[in-house]
Amino acid sequence: MAVVLVRRERADDVAAVRAVVSAAFARPDSGDRPPVEVGLLDELRVDEGWIPALSLVATEPPIGEVVGHVVCTRATVDGAPVLGLGPLAVRPDRQRRGVGTALMHAVVGAAEALEEPLVALLGDPAYYGRFGFGPASEYGIAAPDPGWGVYFQARPLGAGPVPAGAFSYAAPFHGL
Numbered sequence: 487m488a489v490v491l492v493r494r495e496r497a498d499d500v501a502a503v504r505a506v507v508s509a510a511f512a513r514p515d516s517g518d519r520p521p522v523e524v525g526l527l528d529e530l531r532v533d534e535g536w537i538p539a540l541s542l543v544a545t546e547p548p549i550g551e552v553v554g555h556v557v558c559t560r561a562t563v564d565g566a567p568v569l570g571l572g573p574l575a576v577r578p579d580r581q582r583r584g585v586g587t588a589l590m591h592a593v594v595g596a597a598e599a600l601e602e603p604l605v606a607l608l609g610d611p612a613y614y615g616r617f618g619f620g621p622a623s624e625y626g627i628a629a630p631d632p633g634w635g636v637y638f639q640a641r642p643l644g645a646g647p648v649p650a651g652a653f654s655y656a657a658p659f660h661g662l
């Protein structure tokens with residue numbers, strides 16, 4: 487397992503985070519074009535749904551190099567505020583060493599400390615199930631795209647009742 491420290495992203499981390507996201511989501515057929523997740527993150531940063539306390543980096547001591555990043559942004563369920571998680575990215579040469587796990591536990595804990603009721607995401611249940619996520623439909627939450635099926639997952643947090651209804655991500659996700 488890698489030793490990493492997870493902390494809030496700072497202004498001087500932005501370029502390093504961009505590089506990590508770019509490398510993590512790189513696809514062999516995309517040529518010089520950056521992955522869509524890079525543009526998504528750029529747009530999220532200037533969106534009203536950006537929550538600075540929930541943009542976290544994983545850094546390696548002693549230098550503090552950024553090797554992973556996760557963010558939750560403002561989303562809604564039937565108009566009620568909840569969180570949407572993503573992108574989550576770990577630099578390819580640091581994957582499968584627990585960095586993603588550290589980021590997930592940190593961001594879910596931070597979200598709970600902020601008294602958020604629920605976080606939802608689109609991802610592989612085989613990965614996110616270990617962090618307490620389950621099919622959002624089991625909580626009465628409808629995915630933006632019904633075709634997402636069990637890949638659209640939710641995790642209720644400690645605070646307040648879990649809202650039910652249609653889930654909507656922050657605006658930059660809508661153009662994907």
Ligand SMILES: CC(C)(COP(=O)(O)OP(=O)(O)OC[C@H]1O[C@@H](n2cnc3c(N)ncnc32)[C@H](O)[C@@H]1OP(=O)(O)O)[C@@H](O)C(=O)NCCC(=O)NCCS
Pocket residue numbers: 510511572573574575576577580581582583584585586587588609610612613
């Ligand atoms: C997904 C990702 C964030 C995981 O980070 P990581 O640091 O490699 O994960 P960890 O080391 O904490 O966990 C590794 C475990 O997750 C599993 N895992 C990793 N990626 C997975 C995936 N896409 N689906 C299912 N399981 C996955 C591994 O099999 C491993 O499980 P095991 O130890 O039981 O074999 C990282 O692989 C990544 O950046 N991938 C590219 C970007 C991406 O797909 N992001 C997620 C969608 S937003």
